[in-house]
Amino acid sequence: MKPFNLLQALPENIQNSLLSNPPWEHWGCCIVCQKLLTYNEYEVFGKMRKLRIHCDCELEHDKKMKVIEERRTKTIEIQKVFNRMNLVPDSLKDAGFKNFKERTGTEKSFELAKEFYRNFENVEMGYLFYGGTGAGKSHLCRAIQRSLDADGYPTLFLDWVKLSDLARASISDKNINIHAIVRAAIEVDLLVLDDIGAGHLTDYEYKTVAFPIINGRQGKKTLYTSNLDPERLEQWFSADKDGKPLDEDGRCIDRIIGSCKFVRNKATSMRRERARAQMIE
Numbered sequence: 479m480k481p482f483n484l485l486q487a488l489p490e491n492i493q494n495s496l497l498s499n500p501p502w503e504h505w506g507c508c509i510v511c512q513k514l515l516t517y518n519e520y521e522v523f524g525k526m527r528k529l530r531i532h533c534d535c536e537l538e539h540d541k542k543m544k545v546i547e548e549r550r551t552k553t554i555e556i557q558k559v560f561n562r563m564n565l566v567p568d569s570l571k572d573a574g575f576k577n578f579k580e581r582t583g584t585e586k587s588f589e590l591a592k593e594f595y596r597n598f599e600n601v602e603m604g605y606l607f608y609g610g611t612g613a614g615k616s617h618l619c620r621a622i623q624r625s626l627d628a629d630g631y632p633t634l635f636l637d638w639v640k641l642s643d644l645a646r647a648s649i650s651d652k653n654i655n656i657h658a659i660v661r662a663a664i665e666v667d668l669l670v671l672d673d674i675g676a677g678h679l680t681d682y683e684y685k686t687v688a689f690p691i692i693n694g695r696q697g698k699k700t701l702y703t704s705n706l707d708p709e710r711l712e713q714w715f716s717a718d719k720d721g722k723p724l725d726e727d728g729r730c731i732d733r734i735i736g737s738c739k740f741v742r743n744k745a746t747s748m749r750r751e752r753a754r755a756q757m758i759e
């Protein structure tokens with residue numbers, strides 16, 4: 479078949495509209511608000527040009543995309559810092575809402591955790607889940623963090639014991655940039671600080687990790703888990719293992735109280751339950 483000029487094959491009025499300014503008043507209709515979209519006319523070098531005016535929905539969409547893009551950049555930066563460090567215990571790597579085992583005493587925490595995730599944009603306070611070991615507190619916090627991570631939010635899950643080990647190791651190992659970790663922990667949209675109150679706090683850990691992170695998280699959403707009740711947690715912050723004062727004025731616990739609701743997880747230890755089930759009486 480003989481090739482032909484497609485443009486010349488069109489009726490004259492359509493030819494004109496393709497080559498010059500469109501003759502119609504609207505260039506489209508928004509599928510969201512159904513507003514007819516018009517042009518803005520302006521003059522360039524003596525010639526009238528038409529510029530498409532977009533509706534608010536589209537501008538709103540662009541704004542949202544920009545936020546998502548910023549989040550992605552932040553997440554990538556944080557992942558760079560944490561890639562080589564293993565700060566999540568192996569037992570919690572795959573913890574999610576779907577594989578959470580509900581037991582008597584976990585109902586409230588489970589509901590609060592799901593609600594916190596669903597309503598993340600609007601919640602103002604974080605939580606401090608406390609209670610005995612093996613009650614599922616860490617599992618739920620990890621489930622929230624992984625779900626938000628999958629949604630594109632910059633998040634971090636830090637195990638306190640691993641974090642404090644890292645802080646101590648950073649004194650002699652110049653490859654560990656503890657300040658970069660602290661900065662990332664402050665920056666993320668959600669931080670989980672797991673098992674706070676484990677072991678003994680040292681002066682160095684208090685000054686380089688605990689206080690800067692807890693202080694920096696004011697007004698941000700943070701989830702803490704602890705085996706200690708609030709009173710014992712305050713004592714944990716207040717002195718090292720030799721009784722040397724650290725946080726005598728309760729600055730850490732005050733900041734946690736200011737940004738978190740306290741939830742006691744009443745479930746008995748799953749590990750203990752399993753052991754009991756295996757006992758022959």
Ligand SMILES: [Zn+2]
Nearest residue numbers: 508511533535
């Ligand atoms: Zn619209």
